Amino acid sequence: MRALVGLGRVRLADGDADGARTEFRHAHEAAPDDSAPLFWLGCAAAHQGELTSAEGYFTRSLACATPPPRAVVQRAYVRVKLGWLEQARDDLRAAARGGALDDEGAWVAAALGVDSAGGSDSSDGSDGSDGAVSGCGVRRVGGLLRKAGLGALGGGRADWARAARLLGAAWELDRVPGGFPALYGAALAVGGRRDLAADLLDTAARRDPADHCVTHALALTLLNSPRPTAPSGRTAPPWERAIAAWGALLYDDSFWERALRAAGRRYGVEVGADLVPELRAGLRDAVVRRLPGEGAAGESVVDGHGIGGHSIGGQDVHGGRVAPEALFQREADAAHVLAEAGGFPGEWGAPLRCGPLRISALGKVREFGSFAATTTPGGHPLIQIFSELGFAHLQLSAGLPGEALAALAELRCHDCRARARAADAGAAGSREAAAGSREAVVRSREAAVGEPVCEAGCPRFDELNPGYAGLPDRHRQLARDARELALNARVTLGRDELTAPRPDFGAAAAYWRRALVHSRRLERYRHTQADIVSLALAAARDAHRAGRLTRAVTTLETTRSVIGANERPRLDGQLARVLADRGIGEANREDPALDASAADLRRSVALGPRLRRAQLSLGIVLRVLALRRWGSGSLSGARATLEEAAERLTAALAHFPDDPELTEELDRARSELDFVRGQFDESGR
Template structure:
């Protein structure tokens, strides 16, 4: 027990006492040899173990322990002789087998396999050894004396064996998560991460390996740099939408708590895990191009889109599909394959959009679910953006942060391309010969004109951002109509460059009409008028009709509302109603109301002493009402107003105008 705790001097005292009490027994000599080996006194260890073997009943482990001492002393032949002799007496344990294989010159893979098996056996025997049931690692051929305590020694021993196996054979081998845990507990975290990374590349669909890697990276020291955080983000995002991972989580929770965990809880569990991981990540960039938190959101959003189309086929085509983001694709070195996959999905999206018309599409194919086809097509089409540098802007637009999205679109080049061609006016995408383009933009890697497509799609997202920013300015309190118009003008420039000018016009008009109707319903007529006039100032003649129709109604309502206020002057209502009639002469209530207001203005001019002004107002009223009767023949309200205006003018014409005398 004292030797197991590392108290070698006290242990030796006990063993010497035991030898004095039983001088002919092999046990005390055997343990004195082990203690001497722990001290590094190999000559004494060999002497004690040889003496133990000469006893009438030798200790069952003395041959193996002496073999270890011979090996540490560099006497290979003596070590081999002892191990072979021990194997003839009884089967060797896993520890002795790997030493025998190594000393015998067996193939590296065989030795590595025996090293791994010995490590696992040692870990499983920690509890037994703590109860005094074995000799542990003997004299410590591959021991690591840094950790303190028997359990720590066992972890360190296992880690050393696994690390040695890794140096002999780079294949991940079995029990990878357990081996990685042993490496971490044994103080070899970098080796654990390397092992897990190799295992992920070998089998990226094994969520147990990915989960262990995600935990190892999340808890690694911050000094490991930005690549650690990118790999960490890639691993966690791959787990969030892995059905196998969540099935295991549910099964473990059911077994632990004795209560069935329904599949309907997975979305809430997924959201909680994502938030918990984000909280563990640094707020700054941590050496990455984008801060780890937003990077995880982008990666997880991309994984969700990939899950919506059934996942990315595993290498070889027969494995479990992958649900991950672009960082994991780049880490696996499968950017070119993913590019071909995304290009095929884009073609599929176009087919679905063509088949999603009324009645089953152009061919009239029965059974076509148009909404479902449209949704799937949208998911396919979004893959290209999500698995590229555009994914950040796409994510920010989805979070209703168009300004941040526009900023993210201002620079899409890798660091090398920025350094080579930086400065104002430089292209925002990598050069055609850039070696990192496919790595950063796997969604575009399968397109023949990938650089041009990325640039055009970036402009398309900028178009969406500017449209959204215009809408935000329009609905702000108070609204900034000048800024909204500026954003929309720039959006129209993008639309023209993308051959989407008419579509962009329609979007702006729809946006303005929606905001104006909301303001109209709320009784904010001036806001509705300003909204429509702002959109009209940037829209071409081909889309103005819808704006002007609504503007005519709002102007008429505002003119009538103000005119009905007994204390209000009638000049502004008259101006609103004149514009309303000009925009839509077929709006009868605007025509009638304009006639009434013009007669009221004429009366006001007369009362103020300006008969000429009154005559002008009445002549305008008669002309306006006469033109209205052409559109609405025999309308009684128009007829009545015109007759009244004619009578008023006849009366005014006979009155002396003092201003003319």
């Protein structure tokens, strides 16, 4: 039983109230007469706001033979929140008599007019009713506790621990941030109550998201909160909520104005606004250094509640595939784009300049979707960066197309992925059970795989992709945009393979073939062809200028193998020139490979018949090659080569009539051919 209670307490401390209640129920079943499981069931129910149930559990715990000393105090807190002030007074009097009142309980007792020594108070505030009063009594108690907490911070030396206890008690009773939420949150955080501080500041930030003081206090509290050892499945980890808060500050003008004023007062100098970009970059780096490593990506578990109590995509929001640093980069870049668009206006006053996690935390995804659709109707600056596609954008911008392609492989929430896997498994089972119905199995598998985006009816789609929330065909548009990004990534991957220090031309061709196949679905085939050819020409020109002629030739030949006939003329002219240079260069070496030189020049002439230098060089190389063969005793080889030389020079003159060099070279070839033919006839060979 004790082990079950201990496990439940660990889960409750981690925020997993559902799991905690399960363990406490098991403990109660194992020991029905023990008060501890009932007490902790009451705590878990109170944590979830189920006050009536909590009151019942505490009452049953107190009825046991050895009730926990704190049960009566906890029941008093619950009764205060329920508005049962008379019953709460009775509990606090009993706790005072039994010595179970701590500082928080004593302040609550004082606020309710209870003598904390255990005696009665003649002015108990009773109105003659049954003790059930309106919530204004709770507000009064909370206000008195907050005032006492502020008092603990005054005087010569602040008592942060006492202030945290008092403000924590106020927050537990009355979840209204009060008039100084940033100060209350700071007191709770410094006093060691970071969980309550984050809770209070979260609530205050949702009420007034433009209050940069509250957001700053929240960001600091979350960034300095201990990382949970086992994510609860109910709330996002502190670092993810911190990312949302810091992203909202990076481009907040009021935040930086306050920071500059504070720096000026501290150092006694005027700090200009021109320092903000440098300070912003430094802040980004500082936040990144404080974030957990890549292994924490799998902790992004927010089934049902998410940042600030709002779902942002369900369990395992990014599938464990997004590292905290990448999540922060997406948030910061999105905030920058939104700032350039003038910010997101709303009832909070100053426009917000934040990222998608913050939008989801505020529960304003639909409003933002409408804003994004009307702000950038002809493009995607706000739409795509405020979605799961934002991670692919980051990778492409960083020159990492492979990582961008991986980021696009799965864009669904946890539930949609699970349904897709189940459907795929069902299709596989159907194939085994009904092998004769192959067509039906194929249809089932195709339906199960589909696009890697959430289903049309997914309730979490908008929270994951607030930029698309205002589009009527948002699921289809996201899928199309994802395909376009994947297309760009594959085209870039092909280019990178060609331009790598050790290029892989086969891989480049494979990437580009795949890109061209997908471009047809997007009706961008001709455009994609043109892009690929432009990239290949640029890479070939760079290699050509660097004297790497074979690399330039292979680059162009690889591209030519995947490109349709309509774009090949752009490649053929460049390929003809490179082949001519390589062939001429080989022929001019001290011990040239004339067969290879002639092969390059033949291809150059075939691709670019109007390339005069290739035509002339081919005639010269063939004549020299014929002379070499004659010298080695192959009269037939010499004759065939000279015949080819004469034919090719004659054809060249059709393109360049009366060219003196071509004419002179043709005369030499014919003269040498006549000589070789004479030698051939005399030898009989």
